Amino acid sequence: MSLGAHLVELRNRLFISALAIVLGMVVGFILSDFILSALTQPIADLAAQQGREASLNFTDVSSAFDLRIQIAFTVGVVLSSPVWLYQVFAFVMPGLKKKEKRYALGFVCAAVPLFLAGCVAGWFVLPHMVTLLTGFAPEGTTALLTARSYYDFVLKLVLAIGIAFVLPVFLVILNFAGVLSAVAILKSWRIAILAITLFTAIATPAADVMSMFLLAIPMLLLYFAAAGIAWLHDRRKRRAMESLDIELAV
Template sequence: MLKSARKKDRDPEGRMPLVEHLRELRDRLLKALLAFVPLLIVALFFSKDIAEFLSEPVPRCTSEQDPRALAGKCAVLSQIGITSPFTTYVKVGIMAALVASAPVWLYQLWAFIAPGLHKNEKKYAISTVVVGTPLFVFGAWLAYKILPLAVPVMLSFSVDGSVNYITVDDMIGMTVKLVLAFGIAFQLPLLLCLLNAGGVVSGARMLGWWRGMVMGIAIFSAIVTPTDPLSMIALAVPMTALYFAAVGFSLLNDRRKRRGEGPELSDDEASTLDLTPDDIGPTQPVGAPRALPEQATGEADGSAGRRVNGYDDIT
């Protein structure tokens, strides 16, 4: 009963006291946990398989005496310490549960933020989710496909006669970091389109940035990818193409805005104002205001005061 009354009294624009905001946040977190905990229990049964999948890009040696290991063409996958297998097992399960429950906790985050957004802001937020999710998935897929090519290149720098030992934690951490780096990097065009749609930056200005953007993308790709040119090119080329796609979208969006809003004025130019009343012609004089019915006549005595054009002394 109290909960239904609380929902009825809620402001239609999403305004509420701080206590209500905290209560709303608590409810959203509980709902997200109700989705996360069961998926965590399920993911723990498959943690070993998931860890195997994430560490698959490593070219493995059968033993330390493998000639390929001494030549730096493969590595020995290891787990160091008594607690290392268990901590890896738990971390992989938590990570898998977070990914699997992402639709639920992302929706709860959206439901917590949405009441405070305007209608056009909600539209942009929904478009961000619809377009941003495929871009992130494509970037993550590209990163996982690059790893089997990048790891042998990095192992080739080994000192002759040495054996590489790669822990499962390091390999899983590297895989996750590279997947996140590629996925987040592919959100660049979406960010630029949102800035243009919000009127922050124009398409012509973004086009003028192209030299600096291409150089910045190349530097970013060299930093986040492993130390081989193949991975850098694999990230830089799609990001550059997506940047120019965002510029093209922004130019078209600016043209559409100009058609809908008419000619633009500079910041120091005043627009012309038409001060002519709508109901008379430009050469006709403006007459005296018409009196209200109760003001049309005045009294001869001083009880009502002297009226001029229907108005007494007071008004």
Template sequence: MLKPARNKEKDPEGRMPLAEHLRELRNRLAKAVLAIVLGAIVAAFYYRDIINLLTHPVQQSVGCSKSFMELAGQNEGACGNITVEGLLGPFTLMIKVALTAGVVIASPVWLYQLWAFIAPGLHKHEKRYSMAFVAAGFPLFLAGAWFSYHVLPAAASVLIDFTPEGAVNLLPLDDLLNLVTRMVIVFGLSFELPLLLVMLNLTGMVSGRRMLGWWRGMILGVTIFAAFATPTVDPISMLSLAAPIVLLYFLATGFALMNDKRRRQRAAEGPGDDEASVLDLTPEDVGEAEPVPAPSAPTEQSDSASRDRVNGYDDVT
């Protein structure tokens, strides 16, 4: 009869053999993939609503009020009709949208699985910084996505104006969704730059004074990045991305300056009663070593004293 397997006690520092690490990674990946699949199944029932939500700003800005046949041979100004190509196009599009939405819906699950796999190997202060990074990074990403969603109509109206006169612009739905996804990701990640600078300052790698000295190059770099990141060439779209990033950069610089001032004040006050003082590990010169005298010959007195001792002690204790 097989005995039930006993639960092994976990190491408080999260140490385990390589096989256990691989087994835990497999289990957590399986849970994350299962959550994504379930989220994709749920999103598949609402994929039309998801597509309408993503394409609504562009449709309202540049969508044609008439069909392609009605617009043929007419000149009503630049507009575009959203199209789906091929017989299998709608089904492929549904799978793509459902999987993408499943990743977003299941993000709390796979993010937790990732955190649970990494956290045991982190120190206490590293866990605190990581939690603060996630807590502040998610709202910043959403703010960037919100900006991109409202920049899309202006960008679409500028791009559609390049359509030759008398031509009808067809907007493939998969290309349009790729454009929307790209702008959301680019805007969302660009809003994480100030948070990265704050984390570098908290770890002592970058000072607030140095960050303040970068302001000219930072403004130029953000402007160039915004010019390449936005799909249009108009200054409105470029400034709509560059201005919030520059503002967040100066807010991060102000936080870094205050953090450096607080750090200097704590260093001047010295360690508290419940804190250990910093050890001075600077090597000192101890001079030349004194010569060791040569051992003298044993005498009768020393022999009698050694016999009264046991193993070098006065008694056996």
């Protein structure tokens, strides 16, 4: 294809992706009441647990509408992710070799469900984070949370845990690319356990040990699963090299 043809194809795929996001935003705007109610539930629980006033506040005239647009855009991106991920993959795929296509397809198929699972886990620990962080305020104070800042906090927390669930996939990709060996991954198991434990301890209050373990166990399993896949790949590559050396020696 010529450069012009590539640009036309890129335009068409961007248009399809944008249309899918807009349609997802319509659905997200319709569901914004339900989502906003779910977002404010941890604040209501906070008020009941700590025995003080806590509320979500809209500080200007357009902030309520802006928050609904933010919610609609987030939902639109998530709902349309199969469409725009496919468009990105379909645009890049013709330029990849057969082996690279397998790696890219495997990465997408593994990363997407893991990311969504991490987002669900992030939603699970959200009430604990709200309780923990607002608990540092002195007694007798009122928790007046700005709607936009609160939503940004929720979004960053959910995305952070979602990305944390995808990190083992990056370890496997680095191993397949020859950058990181399985031995190096396994040697770092103590650091990985410490980092995951600290991360889950921060994400859940110290009194709720069960929630910490429920978040830490799948992350540890994913880490060791990545190490196992890397070990199998290294062993297969080593055997292939040994077979090649024997053939050259003969």
